Amino acid sequence: MxxxxxxxxxxxxxxxxxxxxxxxxxxxxxxxxxxxxxxxxxxxxxxxxxxxxxxxxxxxxxxxxxxxxxxxxxxxxxxxxxxxxxxxxTFDDWRRRRGIGRLLLDHPDGVVVCWTAGLDVRRRRPLVVVSGGIVSVKEQWAPLLPKLARLGYAAVATEMPGVGENTLRYGPDSWRLLPFLLNRLERRADVRRTSVLGLSFSGHMALRAAADDPRIRGVHTVGAPVAGFFTDPLWWPRVPGITVETLRRLTGSADEEALRLLLRRFPLGPDTLGAVRVPVGYVVSSRDEIIPAGDPRLLAAALPRARFKEFDDVHGSPAHLTAVRAWLVRSLLRTRFAAAAEPGPVRPVAVRAVESAVAVPANGSPDGPLPPV
Structure with missing residues (x-):
């Protein structure tokens, strides 16, 4: 192609x-x-x-x-x-009357920008950080934020390093962006109960951060690379050219050879995965053209309590968006109830309430479905 x-x-x-x-x-x-x-x-x-x-x-x-x-x-x-x-x-024009705020953060290596909802210094709520992959900007996610706020969350939508308004460079230590965000939000959200909805390469960052930062209480992802994507020489020729070129740009690599050398520093090894002791929800796409099948299998072997849902689809399972959304909502709720020390399974009434709140009419309303990654 x-x-x-x-x-x-x-x-x-x-x-x-x-x-x-x-x-x-x-x-x-x-x-x-x-x-x-x-x-x-x-x-x-x-x-x-x-x-x-x-x-x-x-x-x-x-x-x-x-x-x-x-x-x-x-x-x-x-x-x-x-x-x-x-x-x-244009998103800024649309969001002003919809309870969505804008937050610009100076980072030692550049600028990080977030769209926000539910941040409050007087009533700090559990935090949800939402981030897409290497090709999706925060404006694709931000219409979801007021709905999360109505469900009792503080929520921010941001971007991976190098994507959209994020001026940082993507590299092996980019996972530190998440602790940075929590530090900057701790006065306006209960960052000790943070869940990360990090899709694709953001999911990789979230898993790495969860191994180091106990404030992250759950990771929910779709098609996150773990190890094989970064190191498997047999898989690499199958990776779409757009993915390779985008990674080269975000990392500042001079060429594909330099990119592959850098990516060898990204895999999550046994020690790192062994330190991830929080709930993890992972959507697998059986025909994923970007993430090798061995990556979710490696995660399953390392994290016996992780939950997986598989769809017969390509990367991000775009043909199953409604089902993906519902499954991620359940995953998010499980983390919330576990953090609140409420025993037992996820309550069906609560699940239905959340699914109703994030439901999307078939005609593509302003609050559109979760995008592919």
């Missing part, structure tokens, strides 16, 4: 996750004939034009979702950089 075909295939998956219908995607993709920066029929220019149209029509969230596709998979050229800025701008 060549680069443009990969872009279009990933777009179909990520569009679905943002509530953009297949029909709407099908109306745009034929107009894209290349990925040459600045070309009128290029990926970024065509999606930007579609987003501009919706922004002018007074539909900022719909525009935001198209800008997110225009900057996909990363904002590595001028047109994509403008799309990234417009993605943030």
């Amino acid at each position: 060549d680069h443009l075909d990969e872009l279009k295939e990933f777009a179909r998956l990520h569009a679905r996750g943002q509530g953009i219908t297949e029909r709407q995607v099908a109306a745009v993709l034929p107009r894209i004939t290349n990925d040459e920066p600045g070309h009128p029929a290029s990926w970024a220019r065509v999606w930007t034009a579609e987003a501009d149209r919706l922004a002018t029509a007074g539909r900022p969230l719909d525009a935001c979702r198209r800008y997110a596709l225009a900057r996909f998979p990363h904002h590595g050229d001028e047109v994509r950089a403008r799309a990234q800025a417009n993605c943030v701008r």
